[in-house]
Structures are given as C-alpha cells and as structure tokens.
Amino acid sequence: MTQRMLFSILALILFPSLASAQAADDACVACHRDRTPGAVAQWQASGHAAAGIGCADCHGNDHERIEQGAAKVDADVCGACHEQALREHAASRHGIGLHSGWGCTRNQAQADPEACGFCHQEQSTLPVSTVHCARFLKQTDEMREVGCNRCHQVQNSCASCHTNHQTDLAIVRDPGVCASCHMGPDHPQWEMWQTSVHGTLYQSSGDAFAPTCQRCHMPSGTHNVSGGLTATPGGMLYPEAQRGQSRKQMVTVCAECHAPAFARAELARADAVRTQGRELLKEAEAIIHDLADRNLLEPMPEDRPPHPLAGNQLVTGPQMLYEDISHVERLFFKMKKFDYAKMVKGTFHQNPAYAHWYGNAELKMDLVDIRSEASRLRQRGAATVQTNAEDDPLAAAEGELLILKKKFERGALDEAAYSEQKGLILERVR
C-alpha cells in the first residue's frame, strides 16, 4: 500500500499531465460505477489507478469509437509504457505467427518452400492476407471468434494473460493463467504439468520449491516465452545453432533444482521420443498417400469441397483439415494433432500418463485402426483390379505403373527406386 502510494506520487511528479487524466476518469467512473461496477472496482484496486493511469489513458476519449468496439486496447497501447515487455513478447511465439493460425506456416525452420505461397506472392515478404489457417477458414464467423481468435489474438492482446483491468501480478504468476489456452486435446500442457510431480509439488508446497509454467518458460520474468524451446509447435527442429543455444538456456533453468547432467539426459530422452513419434506419423501418412495413389480414399480429394488453400489436393501437412476428409485421414488427424502432441509434450513435461497412455498408446492404437481401414479399402479395390488382372494383364500393369508414377511425383520414391520398380512391372508383362 505504502509502495503503491509512493509510486502514485512519483508518477504524478514524472507525468504531470496525469492530473487532467484523473479529471477525465472521474467522468467515466461516475457513470461506469453503476454500469460496469466490476470493471471499475478492478481498476480502482489496480496499480494503474494507484499510479494515476486512468480510463482515457488506455481507451482514449472518443466514447463513440469505444462503444463501437473500434478503440481496442491492443498490445501497442500497453507497449507505449511497457516497452521492454512488448519487445520480449514480440520476439516470442506469442508475438509472432500465432494470429489465427499463422503459426502453422510461419516460424518453421525447415518449412516446405511451397508453403510460403500460402502467405506471400512470389518474391515478396508481405503477407497477402491476414489469415492463413485452413482450419480457421472452414469455420463459421462465430466459431472463428470464440474457438480460434480467443487464443490466437495473444499477439495483439496483453489482456489474454493479464485480464482487462487488473494489474495484480499474482494473476500472471499463477500457472492457471496459461491454462485457458494451453489445454485441450491438441496441447494439454496445463493438464500434464498440473498432474506431474512438478505441478503436484506446486500444489502442496508453493512456487518456492516447485516449477510453474512461468518459472521454466519465462525465467527472470522475461516476456519471451519461447526461450528454451528447440522445435516449432509442429515439431520441426530449429537450426542446429539456435537449438543448441535454446537447450543450454533450458538446462540452466532445470539446474536450479537438478544436476545439469540429469537435466540434459531427460531433455535428450524427450528429443528421442519426439523422433520416434514422427516415425509413427510417417508410417501412417505413407499409407494414406498410397491409398490416394490408388484412388481408394473415400471420398477422393477431387470429390470433396475444395481445401481453402490447396484446392482439390490431398493435404496431410500443417494445413490438414479435420472435416470434409475421409475416415482414414480423420484417424491420422487425431494421431498427428492430439496423440503425438501428448506423447512429446508429456515427455518434456515429465508426465508418464500423457507420455505413455494418452500419447504413445493412442498413437499406436490409431495406427492399428489406420492399417485396418487401409486393408479394407485395398480389399475392395483389389476385388475390381484382380478381375482385371486375370482378364487383361496388360491393363493391370498399366494401372500399377500409374500408381508408381504418382508415388514418384509426390517425392516418396527417388529416381533410382522408381526406375527399378518400373522395370519389375514391365518385365512381368513382357
């Protein structure tokens, strides 16, 4: 309290213009005390109020624009005072590429160069649109707002974590504040931390003895939340140099409690688990592309509503959809976006149940289902093809060559393997 009062006095000395702002606030508060009593009470108890930062300082004076929702208090408004925080925020994943799915294609060290075309015209670094997430583009306006932007606005909205009118640091130091976005089937970081030894220790002993989201990912209070990370959200590794630097940073944090060698070994184990998970994904993805080569997906991409970014193409990469696809692709979507994420993040966050049961086991069970569905689709396909093969071996070979060509064209076979396998088919009908 004394500290706050001191701060207020200092603020008034440093920014004498605040005195007139105070007058404006009196006008706002007179009315809003009745209209939005909670918001007013929160501001009154805040450090902003104590320092003489009033309504108009953030919202401006144009009441009409405010009412139309046009006078948004975005990150730039906060950054005018909180310069360092904004700079750090802007350098993190929170600040780059999360606005409505940009994260899917930006910020990826080893991104497919073709993916650049989703956002940029050739030879240009300017984005051609502000939204580049295929899943976003498929939703209704309402679902986009509540189901996508509510989290992906973090780039522009400090209120995502700090809430609108309160300045109490207890709010943003509570790991719960991260939960409202970092939860759910696609990235349950909060759930896996909460039930890990780290989280349960925090629950019983407080953050003096237990790591929170903030302590590991925002060391020394930095707003750059991506410090110790070595891969993109999609699991693509950053370049070696950047990766080494990031790992070093994270080990420094772990070493507050653990022996550095132990920390390095644990993190290396999680790296290995990530690689193993990607191998399982690759196997499943190859099955789906093979089915597509054989025209066995149902429906085939050409018989579906076009993908918002790729048209009537099969998309199994970062821009994969979960709707208007075939059953086997939907199984792969779960593997890739839900199971793999749980296995990898569960390992990094030291949660056995997420690493194994929610992650590894589901990943492998989905692979069982994908193989089974593929087998069913192939058998149905074979029923036709086999008859052909008996009646007309030449036509059958022609079909096989076409499938092989597709495989080669999508980059799953190199020149030599293509030519060898082509040879084997031709030999058979010679």
Place this chain on the structure above:
Amino acid sequence: MTQRMLFSILALILFPSLASAQAADDACVACHRDRTPGAVAQWQASGHAAAGIGCADCHGNDHERIEQGAAKVDADVCGACHEQALREHAASRHGIGLHSGWGCTRNQAQADPEACGFCHQEQSTLPVSTVHCARFLKQTDEMREVGCNRCHQVQNSCASCHTNHQTDLAIVRDPGVCASCHMGPDHPQWEMWQTSVHGTLYQSSGDAFAPTCQRCHMPSGTHNVSGGLTATPGGMLYPEAQRGQSRKQMVTVCAECHAPAFARAELARADAVRTQGRELLKEAEAIIHDLADRNLLEPMPEDRPPHPLAGNQLVTGPQMLYEDISHVERLFFKMKKFDYAKMVKGTFHQNPAYAHWYGNAELKMDLVDIRSEASRLRQRGAATVQTNAEDDPLAAAEGELLILKKKFERGALDEAAYSEQKGLILERVR
C-alpha cells in the same frame, strides 16, 4: 463463535421445544460419537448444532426406520424450515424434471407431443411412472443407483450440494460443489469453467474478482439455478417471451464486470453456435434415418432388444440409447450427447478448447466417420440392388418407392416433395 452462540440463544428463545430435542440428541450422540465420529463432529461444528437443531429434528425418533434407510432426510424435511430456499429450488431445473431422466422429456418448450405419452396417459397431467428415461431403464439396479440417481436425486435431496451434516456455506459457495454432477463427457461445465479465464481468475484472485458457478447461476443467493437460461438441457429454445426475460437476467449478471453490449454480443454468438451445432446434428440424423429406410442399419431396430419406451423403433431423439444400437447410431450418440454439448456449453462458458477442439472439431470428425460408415453400408446394399435394377427395373423402382414412402411417413418430406419425387421414379419405368 460469538455469533453462533447468539444464534443458539435466540433459537432457544424462539423454539423452546428444542430443549427436549437436545435431550434426545444426547442419547444419539452418546452412541454415535463412537460409531460415526465424523458425522457427529460435523454436526457439532454446524450451525444446526449451534441453533439446537439435533439428530431427531431431521431424522425423527424411529431408530428402526432410520436403520432400514426408510427415514430419508429429503428436501421436504429441510424445507420445513428453509421454506424460501425450497420454493426457489422447486422452481428451477434442479427441482423439476431431473429425477432419473425426467429432464429428457419434461420442461421442453417445443417437445414432440408424442413424447408426452412416455409419462402421461392421454388427457392426464399425472405421471404414470416415476422413471421415464430409456437409458436409465436399460441399466442394472446398481448402475441406476450410482450412475443415475446419485445426481438425478437432486430434486429431493438438499444434501446433493450441502452434504449431510455440515452447514458451512463455504462448501456450497465453492464451485467444486457443482463439479460432482456437472462434469464428464455429457456436460463438463465444471471442467470448462475451471480452465476458462473466469475459472483461472477465481483460482488466483478469489471470487471477489472472478465469477463462479454460483455468482452467475444463483445471483443474490437464489436457489433457482435456472434463472438466466434460454433453452432446455436438450438445446430446445424456450418460448420467445421467457427467453427474452432470461437473457436480460443473465446480462445483468455479466454487467457486474462487462459492458452490457459486450455481454449481449457474446451470448448472441453462443446462440449462433448452438444453431450451427444443431445443423450438423440434423445432417447426421438424416443419414441414419435414410439408412433405416433402406434396411441398411445393422442390426435393424426390429432385430434388437426392444427400446424400453418405443419398442422396435429407431429412436434418435432425447430417449436415444447408447447400447443395443448400430455402429453408425453410436457415432451419432457421441455427436449429440458429448460433442454438441461441449461446443455449445463451451462457447457460453468462454472456453476456446471446449468450443473448438472438444466440441466443433469432434462433431465434424464424427460426421466424417458417419458419412464413411453410411457409404460402406450403402455400397453393400447397392451390390444387391444394382443387380436387381439391371435384371428387373420394375422391382428396383418398387424398392425406391417404398424407401420414399418411409421418408414421407417419418415427416422428412412434405406432400409436394413426396409427390414430385414419386413422379420422377414412375416416369423412369413408364
């Protein structure tokens, strides 16, 4: 403590008969202090004990009936003193239509009039049975008790929230008290609140600055928990007038913190999401009924154990079962009872992960699976029909007319559309 003692003295002045009850309690306590020490300790620390309300006041004096479980302390026992609370409770969803599945058919503004027959004989408003939930009727006695009645007894049991012997209001002001029923795959209100901005703010800052279940749904401490709601649990809208009134009530609550215009817009967005969700359900439901028209469900309703209320009919409405059905119906059950609920309630409770990933995304993925299963079933059916069509076009047309008639009879086609489509088939074989 002083306050409690004052209350005791006041109680003794107002209800002199309590003095003799106290004597009876001494007899109970003498024995139960050893037999159920926890219950006795809870009562002793309660406002009831402080006010001289003893064992016999609620349980009666007939020890034999108590031991047989026949002297239940139900809502009427509590209501004898707590009149207003019981009146408000009785006027809410908690008080009407939740007893073992009544909620499914009662309290629905736009209920199918035929559904009335589940509970009432024609022209009568008296229920013919106390249990009208088909899913309840399929369970064992044990599962009915622990899996259904444990929550659906709320109509008659104040202990559902207040627990048996404690009167501490801290218990019922904690949002956790709602969790023991309002959780799980069919209505995870607690989970979605807990991880929303509202819930996480409550965790870090307490309920002075953050809304709890109670603050929004029991404003001013009312026991009518259904105040601001605009639709039945099944998602059917209440009549316009009632709906407008309810919405106004809820906006008043939101306005404690938010601008009313903002609150209205957020609630309207959730209304839109509900409508969008219902459209997805309708598409899936139509696929299933079409399969039934074509005799392609496996097993068909006539080959299953009869539905407890509808016999050998296909039931996809509120009384739908999750057992003894076909695979495609089971997918629809998940859509309808789990995914749709998460999408809609997740939006109203401002939880992006529930609205989008647990709700919208699952809903659309299940639709992918339903379309795929339907395609598989139709192909198998077509294998037979096509042969027929080539051999005997007249018989094939006859089959199609029969399917069309079923569709008309179940109300999915109006008179004009039926007649037009009939004409097209007949023309083909003329």
Place this chain on the structure above:
Amino acid sequence: MTQRMLFSILALILFPSLASAQAADDACVACHRDRTPGAVAQWQASGHAAAGIGCADCHGNDHERIEQGAAKVDADVCGACHEQALREHAASRHGIGLHSGWGCTRNQAQADPEACGFCHQEQSTLPVSTVHCARFLKQTDEMREVGCNRCHQVQNSCASCHTNHQTDLAIVRDPGVCASCHMGPDHPQWEMWQTSVHGTLYQSSGDAFAPTCQRCHMPSGTHNVSGGLTATPGGMLYPEAQRGQSRKQMVTVCAECHAPAFARAELARADAVRTQGRELLKEAEAIIHDLADRNLLEPMPEDRPPHPLAGNQLVTGPQMLYEDISHVERLFFKMKKFDYAKMVKGTFHQNPAYAHWYGNAELKMDLVDIRSEASRLRQRGAATVQTNAEDDPLAAAEGELLILKKKFERGALDEAAYSEQKGLILERVR
C-alpha cells in the same frame, strides 16, 4: 521450529557420527549451492538437515559413482533409518509386483498357472528376468523409462512420493502427490476422487472433514497402501478370507463418517458393478476368440510380429498388447483397460460420471462397435464359405468342425457341449 531443533539435538546425541557427516556436507554444499541451488535449499529446509542427515548419508562419498548415476538413493537407503515405513511399503502393492509390469502377473489370487512361466522357471520361485510386461517390452528404451518406469519404480523409490530432498509431510499428505501416477485413461483414481463429493469437500473444507487418498488407503499413516482392497489391479478377487478381512478394514475407515451398514451397502454395490463389468468384457472377448477360430482377425496372430511373451498366439488376458493387433482387439483393449477400470473404480470412489459415462456407457458403446466389426468380418468370411457350402457341403462341414475343435481346445466349450455340437454338424451331412 523448536521441535526441529530438539530433534536435531536428539539426533546428534544418538548418532555422534553425524558430526563428521556434517563436515562432508559442507564440502558438497559449498559447490552445489551454485550448481543445484534448488536441491540444496530444499535439503536445508528439510527435517534431514535439521537432524544432521547430510548429503553423504544418503548419496555416499563416491562422487564419481554419483555422477554416473550408479549411487541411486533407493528404498533400501531410506529403509536403513525408516524401518517400519519400508516394511509396510514392502507389504503393499507399492512394494510388490509393480516394478515394470510385474503387477500384471504377480499378486493375482486366481492367476492362470501358465502365467507363472513368464517370471519363473518351473519349480522355482526366483524370477528369471526383472521385466515381465509385454507392453513394456514393445516400447523403446526412452518410452520404457518415462512412460513405464517413472511410476513402476515405486517399489524401489521412496522419492516417487516424498520427492528427492524435501521431507515436509504436507507434500505426502496432499492427495495431489498420488496424482502423478494414479491418473490417466487406465486408472484415473485422482480425477474421480477430485470431482467426487469427497474431493470437492476436501477442496472447500480441508481434510478434517473430507477423506483424501491417504485417509482411506493409508489409515493411521501406514505405508501399506493396499489395506482395504479386495481384488487385484486386474479385478481378480482375492481369496475369501483375505477379502473379508480387507473389507472389514475399509468399512472401519468409512465408519469415521458414515454408518457402517451404509458403507457396507455402498461397497457391495461396487462389487456388483465389477461383476457386471466383467460380464460385458467376457462377451466381447468371446467374440474375438470366435473370430480367431474362424481365421477372420486381420491380421491373424500368425501374420503379426510375435508377442514378446506368447509368440504368435492371440493374447487377450493381462499381457494383451495395444499395438500390432487387429482393429477389433484394439476396441477390446479400450474396453478392458480404460472403460472397465473407470466404471469399477468410479463406483468405488463414488463418482457418478466415471461410473456411468466414462465407464458403463463407453463399455457398452465399444461393445456396439465390436459387434459391428465382427459382423463385417463374418460377412466377408461368409461370402467365401457360403459359396463353398453350396458347392461342397462336406468341405463346409469340415470347416465348421475345425472351428468347433479350436473353441473346445481353448476351453470355451466343455466335453459334453463339444460332443453335442459336433453331432449336429455331422448329422447335417450324413
């Protein structure tokens, strides 16, 4: 604090050698204060430090071995001082048979004697290997470590619950400490307790008035956590005498708050639910074995990578895998390990949503899917067999006799039933 100091002085009197240990610790701390400040701070605030128990007392003096991870502080190190705790721990499930899957085969009253061969050579009680869990054996080294051993090390690691350097009993009295293992799809005891009336009461009122994991499963602070349990983790009942004793023990705990008759009835209800759940499992298991008899699983066991313990056999018992199996088996794995566990444990833990929705409902929905998949597989099989039956009734009967023989050989038919059904087939072709 005073108590701690008293303890320190007492300890120094009783163990004068501690004075020199203190000197050694000074050397450790001098360096580790910078290298692992958290660990040092935790130890310094611990009862161990207060009692003069230093680094070397647990870790030894061989720094090289420590750095290599060879000087593990396992249960024996702790047990040297904490004798009674270790004895109780060793007598519980925590102490026997949980090390990397031993739990699956050991400790089962009615275990299949053949299963003994997984661990023992004939006539020997010595284990032949330290690892006997088929699911463990299928994982990578990294997943074994983080996904299996992290929990199953509890036999040898007191730190599993107590953490490494803290001795604060608040940590191990918090139910959260159990969560880091007792959670997830296969045994969500923590989740179901947390949202049960018991858990929510603990949240609002503390453990004076609400039962925690510890209060029911570790009464009077015993380290034998298996006291009141009546069945193995796999749901097999213990022998009658042991079971009766255990139940009595648990009722004593319940009776701290509830009438014993009420507690007995609730526990008996859960017993009944367990039996009902096992019936559903049996139905599903029989379908799978029948499919195997008919060579209809895809892939059949002989076409899969061999099971680590049983080779190319169909395994649906405790050593069942979740990978390299058929789709219908994977559905059964979910039923058995996830749904059944939730239904039974949810009932014992008084959680309606786990008993009914996560348990009973999922169990029955999976049965719907298993029946549907079996029907699909049988139809495909029938397509071939029926043609045979028409062409060659003798060959068809031969096929049926073979299937019947397999069913008899795996014990699903007794001598009389086998002989009767054989007779019926033979009569048909006579």
